[in-house]
Amino acid sequence: MTSISQYPDLILANGRIYTVDGADSWAEAVAIRGGRIVAVGDSAEIEALKGPDTEITDLGGRMAMPGFVDIHNHILMAGQSALYELQFPPSSTIDEICGHVRARAEKAEPGQWIIGNQWGADKMAELNSEASLARLDAAGLGHPVLLRDETMHNRWVNSEAMRLSGISDNQPDPPQGAFFRDPSTGRLTGILVESASGIAELAASNAFSPDMARAAVKRAVEIGNSLGVTAFQDAATALPILETLSDLDRAGELTAWAVASLPLIQPTFLFGTTGDALLAVRDRHRTTHVRPDFTKIFLDGVPGARTAAFHDAYLDDPAHPHGYRGDLLVDLPEMVRMVDKSERLGMGLKVHCAGDRAVTQMLDAVEAVRHFRGPTTVRHHIAHASYIRPEDIRRFAELGVVADLCPMIWYPTTFLEGHKAVMGEERATRFWPIAELQKSGALLAGGSDWPVIPVPDPWHGIEGMVTRQNPSGAFPGVSLWPEQAIDLATAIRIYTLNSATAMGIDSITGSIEPGKSADIIVLDRNVFEIAPDQIADTLITTTYFEGRVVHQG
Template sequence: MERCLHSLNVFSIASTAVPCSVEPNSPPKAFGPTPHKDRWSTNVGLRVRQAALIVLAIALSACGGGGSGENSNATKADVIYKNGAIYTVNGSQEWAESVAILKDKIVYVGNSSGSAAFESTNTKIIDLKGKMVLPGFIDGHNHAYLMAESLFWLNLTPFTSVESRQAALRDYLAKDRGIKQLRGVGWDEAESDAKAKGVLPKNLVDQAVSDIPVVIIDNSHHNFLVNSKALQMAGIDRNTPNPPGGTIERDPVTGEPNGILREFAAQNLVINALPQPDFTIEQYKATLRAWQKVAAKDGITSTFVPIHYPTESLLAAFKAMDADGELTVRFDLALWADENKGISQIPHLKSLRDKYQGENYKVDSVKIFSDGLGAPVLVWDQKVLEQTVAALDKEKFRIYTHAIGSPDFYPSNNVLNALEFAAKENGKRDSRHAITHIDWVKEEDVGRFKDLSVLAVPQPAWFGKPWYNDVTGEKTKNKNRLQGFMKAGVTVVSSSDFPSTDTFERDMYPLTGLEVGMTRLDPDKAKATDIDSAKEPWERATLQQMITSYTINGAYLIFDEQNRGSIEVGKKADLVVLDKNLFKLAPTDIGEAKVLSTIFGGKEVFRDPTFDSAVDAK
């Protein structure tokens, strides 16, 4: 289909009138998932409004409007975008030239001549001059709050030697001798650096700062490097056992902790002993403001945010910003489930869910880690996992689970077993449980995703990285599945997992994910002539599929497909304007396309200085 679109006149498609039987608010049948029947049948008010819009759309179409819209005699738009290549992600009306917005809603989608009926003396007219418009992007896995690390901690990633990192630690301390702890991010090579120096990892830090606790998290966010003072404050010594789901690395000779703590169970031993275990509410508010600027520049208007640790300060920041009208992204939040607490933590999780609900944020999910990173070890006891998942499902939580795996280790299978157990215990419902990362999934489990209605949430931008280049032969068939999920009818939601790599800025940009999902090549190096050299070419997706995974499928993930994810009358006006029509680009060039404007709820939250549009405010 993509090849055909290159040869078609986009505007001849856009000028075709919308069939009168189309429901303006229905999710695109050809692209997105089908909502649960009860969600439609019980919403009488929405059905009545849809029926009224259909009648009005018929009337408008009969008058030659060439699009769908509300009654133009009563509805005048605040803003009209016209003369664009608008890809709607609506299977009943894929392309349009114009979209009209009143307040935070879309009131017209169709050709440019038809939008004239929605003009008034106060309507702002924006001439897109052929530029592309898509629904606002939805990132299905983004730790927005972790931008606090780069704002308030020492970033060691730019430094390349032990000496330069130690100097950075000393300089940071010298600037504020009164600090009671030092937090940092990015010394990913600590273990290899220590080995080369013939010392323990903690000694590398001790040589720079020894009198206050120093805690440095690597870019994967699965490993801590700490100094001796931090271990002492946490009471961690040679006799401290590994907590379930975590590892305290030790000196092989003495058995003493060497300063490396793996996974959140072990990390929390130190975090809970720090003078300031968490960021403050004000620090989180500053973080979310900064992150929203990056999201707007990237064209992201909604996101799913799994929280890594117990933090009510973050939730309080969301609540305060939402009350003050500061949120310019729609946030769906997942609370962290402690693998050591099982079902005993559920009353607390319920209380947090009840307390934190707002206009542009909500808590409805729980994040579970089935494995960590690297070692093929399950974080949860399987029986406890199944009992906890079933209990959470019974309380109507969506369970969102981390499962990476390795060539001979498939934690997604354990997660599916737990979700299957929950379905047997509680019956099936519109749960939209999801598994993220899914680097390694067995063939026989792909169909189980579909059978259990489990969403797959990969990070397509990672598919071009060399992490698994040493894996060859039959095992590669289980690696980084994408098209295989799509062909099996599994709903795929693309995401970035910001900021879990040292290239997190590039990886968060949705157009990077679009490109690499199609090419499976390094987006910084690949050329059009390299396309046939991709590994696992059978897993490459089409452009339509990738756009769907970043829009309507993302809206489905956050239970908001009736309001977002496609450009349709009655939906929220969340849009992104691009400088180029992606359907006219080589796949390897898509990541270089530029966001010119981002609109959230009808308001422009980002505009690139180069966006040259003819604006006529009458």
């Protein structure tokens, strides 16, 4: 216990407090002053520090631990999804999807876009027909409809949405994207892949105001707080998102630490200033809780749409040549320049790498920069670190590259079924070698990729890491590569201190230690005393951010 010279504002006492410090030690009480932890120890010694105005909260033996740190989300899209958009599960059939669309269209204002999430990645072939498009057109009742898949890289839109977006049958595919066509007729089906999705998203974005963006980000942070999240990294932060975060913080309304990832290249689904123009103004938007300390690029797409870049070929299909392996969006020399540029700015580079060839190229780029720049304290992130060649696993630790683990699908899902359809079962199920990465010494950080994952509850990810089974009960009894399961303490560290370390805020948050922000969550159960398949049922009864209650269950 650390002695203190002034009285604490708040003492949390009589708890089972898992600190996630270097020894994974437990305590009974925490003293907090000015939003910071000033002492950790047993209840008697901590309560002896109280002053006449100290508030004492009796935890009643409940477990407490550091707030979660989400290494990867999309905070604006998440809030938009929660506040304004239609929701349906990836398992939904076409009939069910169209039923949801029709119900929303019946209540919509004239001309209003119907935007929704998420159709399953395994449904792409079924949706890719004129007959399916006709059903979506009928369900939309004349409204433009835009529906995102569960990867958030692809869209299914109706004819009215294509008309408003300027997409027509005789239009060539855009660079780094595609308009899918009915294999029988050659006509558009409304399936838009990668950059083609951005054309429709841009048209739909015209109805979205700055006030709506502010409300969306604020709501997303509130949802995160309710799930115990007290810090996050937005994974693609164009200027409007950065402005919104900093404005909320200056108004005293941001209740989490926010690290921003500034795109070096304009993403197809994101609008607003990016690149050098954004880098030039980043420090204007730096606040107490907003840290624009990372850059971001996308190196490939997603497996289900055959846009992720792999060393081995996809299964043959009519739309691609034999031996097709997916495309890298940036070549190695340019990748080296981006890593070097980020380091010269003192910024880590977060790189979307869904396929193992993309992972290899990012590691090659970092290795090249190490040869001519020498050691660095900057941490680069490979998101999503899911498909990795065995010989590349050790290179994460050797090069100091973080494995940004998200979305939370290291167990059987419709995502995986979509991968099996294009890669074959054997390759598709070599998914998320988390235990091997851990044993190699890599820094593993936990994220949600929300709204790719509709409910960004870290306990779902943690249970999945421990059991390799779907915590929702879907795919009962089926495990995904069970040899890659890890223990609970390691999984909790991945979602707390490891993520804080990867984001460069581990001196501030991520563990319960003197000097750190009092970002603490109280649980309804001790997760070390329950069956592994009950971990995802854990609820947050109270979330403290800087020592003040921001969620009460």
